[in-house]
Amino acid sequence: MLSASEASNHGISFQLTEQILGLIQRGDSFQKLVSWLPMTVAKQFDLRGCQIELYENQQQQAKLVGGVGDGWLGPANQSRPITQLWDLYKPLTQGTSLQFSSQCLGTKKPSDASLTWLGCPIMMRTTSLGNMWVLRSGQRAFDGTESKQLCRLANYVAIALHQTHLEQTIDQQQTQIRQLRNAKDEFLQLISHELFIPLGSIQLSAQTLERIFKDASWRKVPQRSTVLKVLSLLSQECRRQKQFVDNLITLMFPEHQKASEPVLMNLSEWLPSLLRTFTTRLEQESLKLSITIPQEPLLFECDVTQLERVITELINNAIKYTPAKKTVKITVKAIDTAVEIAIANTGVQIPPSHQPYIFEKFYRVPEIDKQQYGGSGLGLALTKQLVINLGGTIELKSTRQKTTFTVKLPK
DSSP states (O other): OOOHHHHHHTTSOHHHHHHHHHHHHTTOOHHHHHHHHHHHHHHHTTOSEEEEEEEETTTTEEEEEEEEESOSSOSBTOEEEOGGGHHHHHHHHTTOOEEEEGGGGTOOOGGGSSEEEEEEEEEETTEEEEEEEEEEESSOOOOHHHHHHHHHHHHHHHHHHHHHHHHHHHHHHHHHHHHHHHHHHHHHHHHIIIIIHHHHHHHHHHHHHHHHHHSGGGTTSTTHHHHHHHHHHHHHHHHHHHHHHHHHHHHHOGGGOOOOOOEEEEHHHHHHHHHGGGHHHHHHTTOEEEEEOOSSOOEEEEOHHHHHHHHHHHHHHHHHHSOTTOEEEEEEEEETTEEEEEEEEOSOOOOTTTGGGTTSTTOOOTTSOHHHHOOOSOHHHHHHHHHHHTTOEEEEEEOSSOEEEEEEEEO
């Protein structure tokens, strides 16, 4: 598109060009431009008429969208076929301007017997969108300079039309985004209601029955031990499924998560208490737990709920991939203005080529036997999201001997 000064050098008045550019840059409607431009062009070039038409139906029809003065295009905002005038329109559809006299149209009006027409194609790149028609009285033809000037003005119409289409596309996309957000919110509500509530009820029922059958009065019930194992398994699977749904929602809808207020906590006391909850599982997997943590109070402010989920996910991950009779190591230390928590395990190495993607949602390392280790591929993605929520960072280092996840949280 020409600047105002460049257009002025080509004979188009600086004021006219500034007005056109102003309309386009302000994002005024295309209809406003095509209502204003024909009158202005007709005045500046001393024309008898100026009309703007756009093609429809794959250039089989044309519609007058704006104009002033005399014309032959028919009523405004009505489509008309152009097949009967295809010899005139063909060069225009190919991007070439066209000039002819009214005699070529076979006019029968004496007053129109001497008119000169110029058709300027409205081009967007290599596609013809329509035409700007201008006419003057008499046999005086439009010279080359005038033709170039008017065709440049027609290009402004193409730019304005393109901008209008872009704005319409943006509006449609914004509408679609709002619809998707609404659908996402509805899905979140559905997940919360249809999964959380039934799973909670099943888990509560299983725990209640488990407590009942553990009572001494039920010792003589046939297959009591089997019933207790089934109830324990049922309760465990409910907890696992609830955790999966909770992790999924946390990752997919982080804006809906309600973070608790940070509290001042002593990590040296809090962490050993949390780790005791893993004692039974560590024994079942024949694993050892090594803890290195400062004896003196290690105080810092943190969202305890989110920190607990981070530690739990990383320990569960370490236990999953640590061979029997090996050790899961946890090291805590204060560094500068941060607290560093490192959780390491021996066992499966994460290949270097996969390490950059290990925190992505649903990412699984193909080389690792999925049937043996299972999992959804959400745990580490969730962990990273939670660490980010806490204002910290998480790093991975994996070798043949050891895999370590290190979390750094601000004090």
